[in-house]
Amino acid sequence: MSERRTVLITGGACGIGAATAIAFARAGYDVAIADILEADGNRVVQQIISDTGCNAVYLQADFAQASEIKRAVQESALVLGGLDVLFNNVGVQPTESFKRAEDTPEELWDKMIDINLKSHFIAAKYAIPLLRERGGGVIVNNASVQGLQSMASVPAYAASKGGVLSLTRQLAVDYADENIRVLAVCPGAIDTELLNETHSEDVQRVNDKSLAQCSSPMKRPVGTPADVADVVVFLASDAARFMTGEHVSVDGGAMALGSWAFWAGNPAKKVAS
Secondary structure, three states: OOOOOEEEEEOOOOHHHHHHHHHHHHOOOEEEEEEOOHHHHHHHHHHHHHHHOOOEEEEEOOOOOHHHHHHHHHHHHHHHOOOOEEEEOOOOOOHHHOOOHHHOOHHHHHHHHHHHHHHHHHHHHHHHHHHHHOOOEEEEEEOOHHHOOOOOOOHHHHHHHHHHHHHHHHHHHHHHHHOEEEEEEEEOOEOOHHHHHHOHHHHHHHOOHHHHHHHOOOOOOOEOHHHHHHHHHHHHOHHHOOOOOOEEEEOOOHHHHOOOOOOOOOHHHHHHO
């Protein structure tokens, strides 16, 4: 069994997942990345090994398949010598999902709930016994500000992220007495492949200084994956030892402002109009 702290990151091949994998390695963790994107996953692994000297491994997994999630969790502990932290990061928001409920195909709803919510449950289900073997551990779930305050016409995504927040609280209550802490991060607009695929025109617009002046208290409405990664590493650390069942927004103050106004041209409004 490894004496070094270990972490499994789902959806760790790019975006927030990749940045968090690198941040954990820099903090001294051995890292397992589970993702369907093999080339990108292996690229992050090689960067971690080259830059930090920490152990890192890529595990291929389709997070729409419960059996593959179970295998990835168990294999990560086997390869790393145990599991201390699970970062449930994987998530999707396809462009075609920007529809009102009556126009959302059931198949699309099921896919998004399976990947964005059910995968978090399945990964936690099989990670908890492994965390218990280490005397406790941490699960951090990647939710979204859209689980707190929704845009228009994103019923499946909003429901999945709201579910992640509720699951976070429930797991925290059920496992606190076993020294297993469960927390969530709620990113706002973060400059990732996902954001650029679904909001390409809007990313360009909100980076315009005139819009930035009215869209975020921090005048930087689009964050970076590293902004989220640093918070995840903190939540998993002993510095957050008295935190569980809570969510932390990483959004430049968008939730404090209480408005999605800066997404004036988003696909959701085009659909709803």
